[in-house]
Amino acid sequence: MSAGDSCHNLAEPSSTIGLDPSVRSLRHYVALVGPPNAGKTTLFNRLTGLRQKVANFPGVTVEHHVGKARTTAGREVFLIDLPGIYSMEPRSEDEEVTRDVLTGAKPGIGQPDAVILILDATNLHRHLLLAAPILSLGLPTLVVLNMADDLAKRGGSIDPAALAAQLGCPVALISAATGQGVDKVQQFLEGSSARPPATAKRVELPILQDLPGCRRWAGQVGSDSGYSAPAPPIWTRRLDSVFLHPQLGPFVFLLVVISVFQAIFSGAQPLMDGVESWITLSGNWLGAALPEGVIRSLLIEGIWAGVGSVLVFLPQILMLFLFIGILEDSGYLARAALIADRTMSLVGLQGKAFIPLLSAYACAVPAILSTRTIENKRDRLATILIAPFMTCSARLAPYLLLIGTFVQDRPLLGPFLHTQTAAMLGLYLLGFLAAIATAQLLRSTVLRRQQSVFVLELPPYRMPNLRSLGLRLYDRAFVFLKNAGTVILLVSACLWVLAHVPYKDGQPAKLEDSVAGQIGHAIEPAIKPLGFNWKIGVGLITSLAAREVIVGTLGTIYGIENADKDDVNLQQALRKDLTPAGAGALLVFFAFAMQCFSTIAVVRRETGGWFWPSVQFVYMSVFAYLSAWGTFVLLSR
């Protein structure tokens, strides 16, 4: 399986939580469903805690969470957190999955044994629209009215018992954020095994195709249950008058984006240094503990250097996800999409593409996964195709190494801007401009025809839930570490082997004569016009898997143990092999080339075939090659 599959598909058949048919027949599973912004994930997190995993349905790309909930009586129930839906008429791939699971049409997992329908109590009339199609499924259902605390604070009220009598199913008024009333959900999970007989006096469900009729039904059921709508969310309106203010709004927006960047690059630095020194220390310790020989060399120079160079990025990626999580859970991200929409539409994208493109500064894989919220297929495809141009954190390793080696650090604009910082910023700008140019190109060629539509719900502002944020980071760390422990580990080990075979007289081959060296020599004619020699060529080949691998590879090639970006020896060795013009060309090549197996794999899954990833790979490679060539020629003069 490819890298992306292995790193994002955590619910494998062997796992205890999952959709394995044999497990399915023994246990009960309950589906959590509700409209977006109803607090579904908060409830899911409260019920399952750390006993949850990210998973993918076989055949489709929709990421969801499955988890185990333990009821107060000690019973274990499997929960599945389905993508949010507005109706059972799907308009995106996410919604399609939810419908198929609920109707039992999804092969391999069967219909859930029970459903928890979670609705926002502060917006009950509209959310009750979804109750009609869900109840008509005929599954044992618990209707959860979330945001009870908000409802009370804003002066609204509802009689859950009256609503339960009308709908013919239990109703729980809860606050998933504070935990109030969650015991009622536990009680439902307790009894969800034995399907209770439907209550007799339920109201008749409306004809589902007649939406205005459904809305009248929802209004009637709501008012018969003593629902009084809460006062408008005053704080949301006050905040919006600032955040969407014609002058203040864009200012706050820029401030937020700049702070996120500042946090990722400066805030994460001490943590990254910590991880780095820990890797160096543990490598040294391991090196001292092992007897000299092939095994030690493989472990230290091959695997430790390779995996270590990737682990360094963990703090940065977690930092980005923390900030995106806070922005998303607070409700600001929807406003950011609104503000960005006009600018994005100039290059043929829409506001919702802002979120994936911001995430792509950390890593293109989660960014491409997050494009699923874009309903329009054309917009979604365009966003997927340009996301890998954004400067992801994996590019930082070669950037830092090359800039540190070839750019003399001196003040450029007084103490504010140094040449090295300027070079880094220039590379960020380069990636961004390439993304915009590509978006324009797509708009005027292959993706021209369709008109895009932007429809966005602005949820009320809410305090982010620490528990949910923590779980999100835990998830991401797990996925990242699993990737480092499998793909990167394998590539590092393979490279080490290739750099040491064939053995002659019991001694490993010299690098130049090794298989890796021969491959490097073979491609040298192609990369010579860019100013690269065969050693860089080996690095380019290994970094096809992941960009950051080139640092470890060059370290291995120059025979330096524990190679990393601060290693002075590696820098000295590089200066001998690469002219400044060649270094510039290499930087430009890394800015544009699609050297990432995980991204290719995830694009294949998200676009449903090899066509788009192939186009993207060829386009980005040609773009990178020509730009690097141009840079070399220009700088050599």
Place this chain on the structure above:
Amino acid sequence: MQLTFNKDSKAPGATALEDISSLVDLRCGQAAVLESLEVESDLGRRLMELGFFPGGDVVAAGCAPGGDPRVYRVDGSEIALRTETARFLKIRTSSIRTITPPKSTSSRS
């Protein structure tokens, strides 16, 4: 799943009536009764799921800096639409009224 506007909606038939205008004509703080959604049925369905029902009230709540997209308050939620979409959501001009900001509720939250 792609969304395209119904080309027929540009036909003059619907807009010939003097009394019909669109959500774009609502100024901030004004409300009106939604008359019809002259969009392709798939988009129309999604808009209804979000609260845009013919006969229901729509309030113009604001807009993004720069004026587009616009934000509408409908059935208890706030929904942002681009002007190019809002143009096809028709209202009865005679139903336009100015809503005073709900100051009385500020003490409650």
